[in-house]
Amino acid sequence: MERLSFGADAAxxxxxxxxxxxxxxxxxxxxxxxxxxxxxxxxxxxxGRIGRHPATVPQILAVLEGSGETSGGDGVFQPITAWExxxxxxxxxxxxxTEEGLTALVLExxxxxxxxxxxxx
Numbered sequence: 001m002e003r004l005s006f007g008a009d010a011a012x013x014x015x016x017x018x019x020x021x022x023x024x025x026x027x028x029x030x031x032x033x034x035x036x037x038x039x040x041x042x043x044x045x046x047x048g049r050i051g052r053h054p055a056t057v058p059q060i061l062a063v064l065e066g067s068g069e070t071s072g073g074d075g076v077f078q079p080i081t082a083w084e085x086x087x088x089x090x091x092x093x094x095x096x097x098t099e100e101g102l103t104a105l106v107l108e109x110x111x112x113x114x115x116x117x118x119x120x121x
Contacts, residue, residue, distance in 0.1 A: 006041040021048025024106075031057065037109030044068065044104070049097035055088040058112040061096060062105045068098030087114040 004010075006025035014024050027039040042061075044050065052071070061070065062085035069077040073092045080086060080096075088094045090110075096102075 018051030021045030042104050046101040052095040059088045060107045064103045066102030068102045070096045
């Protein structure tokens, strides 16, 4: 077993004009290294945002703490809170913003799919 840290001491400020008040703590190597899926903890500060952009690969954003709003291809913001997640398909325009701050697990990769329950159970 190996332990990973994703606290503030392991985070960095990603480059990009679309990111306001965002830090990321990688849990896996980046997709560019050839791995099939990348995972990271994103912290979005109060009043922060990940600006509108297309998903380069399928992506899941799972909020672990805090709350905010996300939008998809239609551009309409919907609330999201801890223990909820959103899925964006490859090429789908999307955005995330928060007034109070949020922490999320972000999974990205061509093999990322949304779990769908069978039946009503």
